[in-house]
Amino acid sequence: MSRSSSSRSPGFGISLGITISYLSLMVALPLAALGAKTFSLSWRVFWETVTSPRVLASYRISFGAAFAAAVVNAVLGLLVAWVLVRYPFPGKRLVDAVIDLPFALPTAVAGISLTKLYAPEGWFGHLLPFKVAYTPLGISIALLFIGLPFVVRTLQPVLEELGTELEEAAATLGASRWQTLRRVVFPELGPALLTGFALAFARGIGEYGSVVFISGNMPMRTEITPLLIITKLEQYEYAQATAIAVVMLLISFVLLLGINLLQRRISRKVNHGS
């Protein structure tokens, strides 16, 4: 950075310095330690660990359930945000406050409650013709609960800013309600929707507390990767645990990076000026 450009944005040097140091300490250092621990394994053991059928199955379950939950949350979260922004109704403030509860509630509490509800003999469980608890579906339901506020809270301010004028313009031009949504509203919401989806997805991949109760933790079928890592730790196989974690981290990073790039491509069109 040349002197002239740093003087144009005051505090650039010091704020960048703090940012880098903080990120190094809080994010990069623990991750580096993870990598370092993993390197204590030989390449062969590492490869065997991360490609064992049980680990591969856990990746499939973790990423699959998180993806499914994030997709559903993106759709329903959009609906919730839409209702909260657009329509006045009694108790709206209360509903708005409830949205944040999954942030605050200890995840284990959420997991135990959901298990009680969806277990085969539970309140909902015995009404349903199919099993929910102790199946991948149960995992997704726990992740739905955890991920919803991410989507809603990302979309709300964007919807508020969007206003109704664009929709009115589309309507005066003869567009139907559905055409207006598809061609005007959704493209405007695209970047925010993608961000909300990415946040919910990322949170779902790493979620542990609420899932372990409802999943039943059956190897190959309902065992999530974070649980497998804990199991390895409990067996004092620290290096194997970090190896699984590193691979999980890599996959997550690539996915999130992809989503970010996609989001940037969309928002370049939408978010410049007004």
Next chain:
Amino acid sequence: MSIEIANLHKRFGQHTILENLNLKVETGQLVALLGPSGSGKTTILRIIAGLEQADAGTVILNGRDTTQDPLDKRRVGFVFQHYALFRHMTIFENVAFGLQVRPRAQRPSKKDISDRVRELLSLVQLDWVADRYPHQLSGGQRQRVALARALAVEPEVLLLDEPFGALDAKVRAELRRWLRKLHDDTGITSLFVTHDQEEALEVADRIAVLHQGRLEQEGTPEEVYEHPANPFVFHFLGDVNLFHGRVHQGQAELAGVSLPAPGHEGAENAPAVAFVRPHDVELSREPEPGALVAEITSIHSFGPLARVQLRDHQAERDLEAALPLERLRALRLTLGEVVFVTPRQAKVFLDQPTEATGTWGI
């Protein structure tokens, strides 16, 4: 295509927005809805377009009652104050939107759409921006695109809601002249909302002056400016000097000034209020019969007319005079100087409840 609205009523809770409003716009005219903010002018436009529903009354477009029609049956083009362009679409896509969302059976072919969009963009003199996005254009250009987009669906009526409200003064003036020309070229019946009297006077064929949900006066710019129906219209259509006094047999006595009050020959010592436009105020160094004496407090001499503020110490009131620059130079007026002030003509309104239009403070 004419617009006729009859007995329109609209309330929001306790607040009356429109009260028994009647207005007719003849085919091919450009009419301004002029009023201060909160006068209900935008609401009228939105009701005609179908964006809002009136509580009572009818909207008749070209002799057909469209009060209950959905938006797309009305064939109305709407231009918003803040353009409302679709940000993720190019200018071309914006203008084409209204044609592309038509049901397949009525949708023009790709080539026809493309030809029509090019034609409209050249009509608004923006054919060179087709592939750009709205954020790459200036405010004035965006509003022209919005206009092209509204015209693309071949509306029978064009409604413009404060179309130049978000633009700076120079662009405003340019764009309103351009709108007038566009209207002359296309001949489409147009109704536009503005709170700027200069804009309304300059652009419109006819002006409807609104105040608190009621129509105060409707007429050509000359009619409403020269023959305002009531004090509100007079006040709203330009700067005024206000005199309180009495009218007796066609003559107004206004605290030291005596002026003819045509139309009030039958008045017997009735309380009245008189308005004098600044350009009807004469300044002079020589004492004249019936002239007021006032001290010059400020002189603004930009533009074709100089504006002189005066203080009449005796009656404790401020006056304003507007005079051509040459006249100002010839008089060689200076600040603090005491001069003689003669109102040349006044518009006199009797202070009667029948003639007054309720509260009209600005």
